[in-house]
Amino acid sequence: MAYEWDFAAVFRHSDLLLEGAANTFRLAGSALLIALPLGLAVAMLRLARIPVLSWLLAITTDIFRTAPSIVLIYWFFFAFPILAGVDFAGHTAVTLALGLQTGAYMAEVFRGGIISVDRGQWQAATALGMGSATRMRTIILPQAVRRMIPIFFTRITELYKATSLAAAISYAEIVQMANRAASETFRPMETFTIVALFFFTTIFCVSRLVRAIERRVAVPE
Amino acid sequence: MADEVLRVEGLHKHYGPLHVLRGIDLTVRRGEAVVILGASGSGKSTLLRCLNFLEMPGAGRIHLEGRLVGREARDGRIRYPNRELSALRMRVGMVFQQFNLFPHMTAERNVMIGPMKLRGLSEAEARRVAAANLEKVGILEKARSYPAQLSGGQQQRVAIARALAMEPSMMLFDEVTSALDPELVGEVLLAMRQLREDGMTMLIVTHELGFAYNVADRVVFMEHGVIHEEGTPQQVLLNPQRPRTRDFLRSHTLFRLPEQMHDDPPGPFALTTREQG
Ligand SMILES: Nc1ncnc2c1ncn2[C@@H]1O[C@H](COP(=O)(O)OP(=O)(O)OP(=O)(O)O)[C@@H](O)[C@H]1O
Ligand SMILES: [Mg+2]
Numbered sequence: 236m237a238y239e240w241d242f243a244a245v246f247r248h249s250d251l252l253l254e255g256a257a258n259t260f261r262l263a264g265s266a267l268l269i270a271l272p273l274g275l276a277v278a279m280l281r282l283a284r285i286p287v288l289s290w291l292l293a294i295t296t297d298i299f300r301t302a303p304s305i306v307l308i309y310w311f312f313f314a315f316p317i318l319a320g321v322d323f324a325g326h327t328a329v330t331l332a333l334g335l336q337t338g339a340y341m342a343e344v345f346r347g348g349i350i351s352v353d354r355g356q357w358q359a360a361t362a363l364g365m366g367s368a369t370r371m372r373t374i375i376l377p378q379a380v381r382r383m384i385p386i387f388f389t390r391i392t393e394l395y396k397a398t399s400l401a402a403a404i405s406y407a408e409i410v411q412m413a414n415r416a417a418s419e420t421f422r423p424m425e426t427f428t429i430v431a432l433f434f435f436t437t438i439f440c441v442s443r444l445v446r447a448i449e450r451r452v453a454v455p456e
Numbered sequence: 457m458a459d460e461v462l463r464v465e466g467l468h469k470h471y472g473p474l475h476v477l478r479g480i481d482l483t484v485r486r487g488e489a490v491v492i493l494g495a496s497g498s499g500k501s502t503l504l505r506c507l508n509f510l511e512m513p514g515a516g517r518i519h520l521e522g523r524l525v526g527r528e529a530r531d532g533r534i535r536y537p538n539r540e541l542s543a544l545r546m547r548v549g550m551v552f553q554q555f556n557l558f559p560h561m562t563a564e565r566n567v568m569i570g571p572m573k574l575r576g577l578s579e580a581e582a583r584r585v586a587a588a589n590l591e592k593v594g595i596l597e598k599a600r601s602y603p604a605q606l607s608g609g610q611q612q613r614v615a616i617a618r619a620l621a622m623e624p625s626m627m628l629f630d631e632v633t634s635a636l637d638p639e640l641v642g643e644v645l646l647a648m649r650q651l652r653e654d655g656m657t658m659l660i661v662t663h664e665l666g667f668a669y670n671v672a673d674r675v676v677f678m679e680h681g682v683i684h685e686e687g688t689p690q691q692v693l694l695n696p697q698r699p700r701t702r703d704f705l706r707s708h709t710l711f712r713l714p715e716q717m718h719d720d721p722p723g724p725f726a727l728t729t730r731e732q733g
C-alpha cells in the first residue's frame with residue numbers, strides 16, 4: 236500500500252516551523268557575527284608571531300577545531316555556566332559553542348589566505364611606503380579574501396547545519412520545532428521532508444548569492 | 457654635499473653565516489644614472505633591497521639627501537624606527553624584476569593607491585597623478601586594464617609609473633627587464649632612458665650592457681659583495697682594468713653580432729651607438 240502524503244496537517248502547524256526557522260537563522264547569524272571578526276583577529280595575532288600568545292592561540296584553535304560541535308554545545312550549556320558562575324539561555328550557549336568553533340576554523344582560513352598572497356605583493360606594498368596596517372587592508376586582505384570565498388561558503392554551510400544540534404539541549408530551532416510538529420500531527424515524514432527542503436533551499440540561495448558576489452569581485456587573471 | 461642623493465658608507469649584510477655585502481661605499485648624485493653590474497650572487501639585489509630597507513642592513517650608514525637614515529645608538533649601531541623607514545621608502549622608488557603589480561586593481565588604481573593612502577591625495581588628484589605618470593611611460597591607454605590583461609613590458613611600465621607617482625628622490629631598478637620576452641625589453645629600457653633625460657636619479661641593476669653604455673653616467677661592477685671596479689661606461693665596459701671585470705664582460709659579449717650588422721638602423725642600446733656630448 237502506497238504511503239499517502241498529507242502535508243495539510245503540517246501546514247496547520249506551520250507557525251511552529253516558522254518560529255524554528257527564525258531561531259535557526261538567529262543562531263547562525265549570531266554565531267557568524269562572532270566567528271568572522273574573531274577568526275580575522277586570531278589569524279592576525281598568530282601571524283604577528285608574538286612568542287607565547289601565538290602558541291596559546293594555536294592550541295586553543297586546535298581544541299575548538301577538534302572538538303565535536305555537540306560536545307562544545309553541551310559544555311557551554313552545562314559546564315560553562317557553573318564554572319563562570321553565570322546563568323544563560325540555550326541560545327547563548329549554542330551561539331558561543333558554534334561561534335567560537337567556526338571562529339577557530341575561520342582563523343585558519345584567513346591565515347591560509349593571507350599566507351597564500353605572493354611575497355612580491357608584500358614587498359611592493361612595503362616598498363611604496365605602506366605600514367603594516369595599510370598593506371594588510373588595501374593589498375593583502377582584498378586578494379586573500381577573494382581566494383577564500385569558496386571556503387567561507389563551505390564553513391558557513393557547516394555552521395548553518397550544525398545549528399540543528401541545538402535540538403539536543405531542546406533549543407527551539409527548526410529541528411526541535413519539527414520534532415514537536417511531528418508529534419502533534421503524527422506526520423514525521425512530511426515534517427522532516429519540509430525541513431530537509433528548507434535546508435536545501437536556503438543553502439541553495441546562499442550558494443547563488445556567493446557565486447554572484449564572487450563574479451562581482453572577480454578580477455581578470 | 458648638497459647634490460648627493462644617496463651616500464652609502466661601509467655597508468654590510470649577513471644572512472646567517474653568509475656575508476653578502478662586505479663594505480659597500482657608493483655615492484649617487486642628483487640626476488645621475490648609475491648602473492650596477494655583477495655576476496649572479498654578487499649581492500646586487502641585496503644592496504638595492506637594503507637601500508629601501510626591504511632587508512635590514514647590518515653595519516654601515518646610509519645617507520639620503522644628506523641625512524643619515526636611522527638613529528645612531530650608544531654602541532655605534534644604527535636603529536631604524538618603522539615610522540622613519542616608511543617615510544624613507546616613499547622617497548626611494550623601487551621596481552622589481554617580477555613587476556609585482558597589485559592584481560586586484562586596474563593599472564590606474566595601482567598608480568593611485570600610493571598617492572591616496574600615503575601622500576594624502578584625494579581621489580581626483582591621485583587620478584591626475586596617475587594619468588601623468590602612465591603617460592610618461594607611454595601606457596595611458598591601458599589605464600583601465602588589469603595587470604593580467606597587460607603584456608610583461610606594459611606591466612613593468614605601470615610598475616615604473618606606480619613608483620614615480622610617489623615623487624621619489626631616486627629610483628631603484630632590480631633587473632627590471634630580466635623577466636621579459638626579448639621583444640618587450642626595448643620599450644621598458646626606453647621608458648627608463650626617458651626618465652633619465654627628465655633628470656631622475658637612478659640606481660639600476662641590469663645585464664643590458666648596451667643600455668649601461670648608452671644611458672649610465674657611471675657603471676659599478678660588484679663582485680663578492682664589494683665594489684670591484686667603477687667608472688664611466690667607456691672606462692668600465694670598453695677598458696676594464698680588473699681581470700674579474702674583463703671575465704664578466706667577456707662572458708656577456710660572447711655571442712655579439714658582427715659589427716657591420718649595426719650599419720642598418722642599430723637598436724637604441726647597441727654598444728656602439730652612444731651619442732657623444
Ligand atoms: N633572504 C636570503 N636569505 C639567505 N641568503 C640570501 C637571501 N637573499 C639572498 N641571499 C644570498 O645572498 C647572495 C647574494 O644574493 P643577491 O640576490 O643579492 O645576488 P644578485 O647579485 O642579485 O644575483 P642575481 O644576479 O642572481 O640576481 C646569494 O648568495 C644569495 O643566495
Ligand atoms: Mg638579483
